[in-house]
Amino acid sequence: MLKMNNISRIYQSDTIQTHALRDFSLNVGAGEFVAVTGPSGSGKSTFLNVAGLLDNFDKGQYELDGVSVQGLKDSELSRLRNEKIGFIFQNYNLIPDYSIFDNVDMPLRYRGFSSSERKRRVEQALEKVGLASRMKYLPSQLSGGQQQRVAIARALAGEPKILLADEPTGNLDSLMARQVMEILHDLNKEGATIIMVTHDPDQAREVNRNVQIIDGQLADFKIYAPLDRKSQSDDDNQSIASVVSKEVHKEEVDA
Amino acid sequence: MRNNSLLSYNILLAMQSFKRAKSLYFLIILTLSIGVGVLCANLALVNSMASDPIPEKSANLLHISMNTWPDVQPPDEPMHILRYRDAMRIAESDIPLRSAVFYASGVYARDIESTSMKRFDSRVRATTPGFFELADAPFAFGTAFEKSRGMEVVIGHELNQKIFAGKNSVGKTLELDGELLTIVGVLKPWIVRPLFYHPTEGRAFDLTDDIFAPLETAIDLGWSIHARSSSTDNYAGVNETRDRNVYYLQAWVELDDIAKKSALQSYLDNYSQQLKDAGEHPLAINNKLHNVNEWLKEAKVVDQKVLAFTLASILFLSVCIFNASSLLLSRFHAAKFEVGLRRAIGASNKHMMMQGLTESVLLGVFTGVIAVILSWFFLKISVQFLPRLANIAVLEPKLLVLGMFLALITAIASALYPLYRANRYTISAELK
Ligand SMILES: Nc1ncnc2c1ncn2[C@@H]1O[C@H](COP(=O)(O)OP(=O)(O)O)[C@@H](O)[C@H]1O
Ligand SMILES: [Mg+2]
Numbered sequence A: 001m002l003k004m005n006n007i008s009r010i011y012q013s014d015t016i017q018t019h020a021l022r023d024f025s026l027n028v029g030a031g032e033f034v035a036v037t038g039p040s041g042s043g044k045s046t047f048l049n050v051a052g053l054l055d056n057f058d059k060g061q062y063e064l065d066g067v068s069v070q071g072l073k074d075s076e077l078s079r080l081r082n083e084k085i086g087f088i089f090q091n092y093n094l095i096p097d098y099s100i101f102d103n104v105d106m107p108l109r110y111r112g113f114s115s116s117e118r119k120r121r122v123e124q125a126l127e128k129v130g131l132a133s134r135m136k137y138l139p140s141q142l143s144g145g146q147q148q149r150v151a152i153a154r155a156l157a158g159e160p161k162i163l164l165a166d167e168p169t170g171n172l173d174s175l176m177a178r179q180v181m182e183i184l185h186d187l188n189k190e191g192a193t194i195i196m197v198t199h200d201p202d203q204a205r206e207v208n209r210n211v212q213i214i215d216g217q218l219a220d221f222k223i224y225a226p227l228d229r230k231s232q233s234d235d236d237n238q239s240i241a242s243v244v245s246k247e248v249h250k251e252e253v254d255a
Numbered sequence B: 001m002r003n004n005s006l007l008s009y010n011i012l013l014a015m016q017s018f019k020r021a022k023s024l025y026f027l028i029i030l031t032l033s034i035g036v037g038v039l040c041a042n043l044a045l046v047n048s049m050a051s052d053p054i055p056e057k058s059a060n061l062l063h064i065s066m067n068t069w070p071d072v073q074p075p076d077e078p079m080h081i082l083r084y085r086d087a088m089r090i091a092e093s094d095i096p097l098r099s100a101v102f103y104a105s106g107v108y109a110r111d112i113e114s115t116s117m118k119r120f121d122s123r124v125r126a127t128t129p130g131f132f133e134l135a136d137a138p139f140a141f142g143t144a145f146e147k148s149r150g151m152e153v154v155i156g157h158e159l160n161q162k163i164f165a166g167k168n169s170v171g172k173t174l175e176l177d178g179e180l181l182t183i184v185g186v187l188k189p190w191i192v193r194p195l196f197y198h199p200t201e202g203r204a205f206d207l208t209d210d211i212f213a214p215l216e217t218a219i220d221l222g223w224s225i226h227a228r229s230s231s232t233d234n235y236a237g238v239n240e241t242r243d244r245n246v247y248y249l250q251a252w253v254e255l256d257d258i259a260k261k262s263a264l265q266s267y268l269d270n271y272s273q274q275l276k277d278a279g280e281h282p283l284a285i286n287n288k289l290h291n292v293n294e295w296l297k298e299a300k301v302v303d304q305k306v307l308a309f310t311l312a313s314i315l316f317l318s319v320c321i322f323n324a325s326s327l328l329l330s331r332f333h334a335a336k337f338e339v340g341l342r343r344a345i346g347a348s349n350k351h352m353m354m355q356g357l358t359e360s361v362l363l364g365v366f367t368g369v370i371a372v373i374l375s376w377f378f379l380k381i382s383v384q385f386l387p388r389l390a391n392i393a394v395l396e397p398k399l400l401v402l403g404m405f406l407a408l409i410t411a412i413a414s415a416l417y418p419l420y421r422a423n424r425y426t427i428s429a430e431l432k
Helices: A044-051 A074-084 A100-109 A115-128 A144-157 A174-189 A201-206 A235-254 B002-020 B022-050 B084-092 B130-134 B157-164 B215-221 B258-277 B292-298 B304-334 B336-344 B349-385 B397-422
Strands: A002-012 A017-028 A033-037 A059-064 A085-088 A162-166 A193-197 A209-214 A217-219 B061-065 B098-111 B120-127 B139-142 B152-155 B173-176 B179-187 B211-214 B246-254 B288-291
Touching (some): A002 A044, A017 A059, A017 A217, A033 A201, A074 B336, A100 A115, A115 A144, A174 A193, A174 A201, B002 B022, B061 B258, B120 B130, B120 B215, B152 B157, B304 B397, B349 B397
Parallel strands (some): A033 A209
Antiparallel strands (some): B061 B246, B098 B246, B139 B179, B152 B211
């Protein structure tokens, strides 16, 4: 699905050169849920931005879903971003004066769908994150967790090949973070490929693959042992998960 | 289909963007429309001054100036006003298709059937009958008079409105300075701008005349000369001018073929030479033929001050564009986040350019509407201060179109640099 080979990204300012990524190589297969961890400033966001074609790189090869991205024109890169990638930001990045519907609809506008097709997809995506009833709300009328779920719906609406999330729960309290994580796990179960940057070791432990970036390079050891979620018998975790689904269910009924 | 829906999306986004920053866009639109409005008002003046009032045949209509002054020091050389017998020499010639010899006068006019004694101060053109066809005067009712002598007149649309409420007044009798003349023709509204047949003496933007009377009759009746005249002889009234050295008539000819101009020139030159040989004047032979546009230029119809002001308004407009551009730059700065986000979710640079352009075009349309209103307003004001501009300060349809076009161009020009800037950020820079 995603193949990076010896990618380098160097930020050049007046006086200093920062090697945010150096000879970075990584393969992610279809259906994987990868957690990326590492110290602050180690290049996690840079990696995710390069992967999401939001930033360019100076050296190396990157192949996304079989397409080699080096040398592609802006219009081709934009199309890849639009059709293959769903990006989830730490700050949600919703447009404050657009309704929830319009926010989720945004990427579909560049796709040439008919308005009924767009409506179907927006509704479907919002349903997946349990917010189908809040379509007419403004982002400010929702909690942080709900806003992040809207952002996930926006990423999902285009039915992308891969979801990229940069600390998606970084601004959320633990309950809301839990809801977001549950949604990501559900999506992964349905077959979505997900790469998530996180600094929460518990979150990293939940997913089936961990990678660590240190100083712009892949660390070849693992701090966290991957856990098989299906065999997990942690009561605490279970109860939080059930609280979450009740919460989501409750919102559905509320509105 | 796809482009169509993106276009309507872009229009929707532009309207949202205007609503979001109302006062900013208000300022931008005001700045640009004042700039465009001033220029447009100015161009309206230039347009009125510089346009060809009779384009179908302006090259074939010639105004005649001659040198026949009997003294060593003529007032002008050659003179644009002619003596009766010189003018008649021109009217006699069969080289031109037709000719018009006339002078400007004025009378008080009243309908003899009217119970009111109110008399209307009317501008008169005392002319040979060739004038009407030569100048393409449009008739609403009746026809031109056929001879240079006869108690008949043609009246203009406005006078007909004033006296006869616009009805067909052919056959009615007017009392003109105590004389009774019958109306044989009524003109349609007739705008000649500039007034090519009499642009001298600052009359280039006068209206067409109220009354057209046969030349010989006007002379017989002694209707006084309301324009420049010069003479070396004394005379008590116009009726005495036919055989004296009184210069007051203007002559125009229409050629069916401009190649006949040289024949006409030698006809005039021969005549002047004969006079000179007979000792009637001491001057060099110097007869001039000017076509309509040459004659308007000779009469300095386009005011140099207005042209200087045009240059100033162009500079002013560019200042307005710089201003609007910096205002827009702050707007696009604020929109950096949105641009970054849209790029991140798959909008291409081109999409963003189109979105920005749609916004500028709409901005241009609003600006255009306000600019056109403002230029109308500026023209009104300038007429208040300079009443002599009254008949020039006219916004023709083509100027409305020009105003809209200028507004569009300026709005797009103002948005170009900010658009270019907004699209140059790295996408990830604004998104955390
Ligand atoms: N736009 C940029 N310009 C200059 N330096 C940058 C830029 N973005 C990131 N960096 C630098 O690159 C390094 C990696 O940053 P980042 O990928 O954001 O780290 P992380 O997400 O792991 O905290 C840091 O040293 C950071 O200061
Ligand atoms: Mg980061």
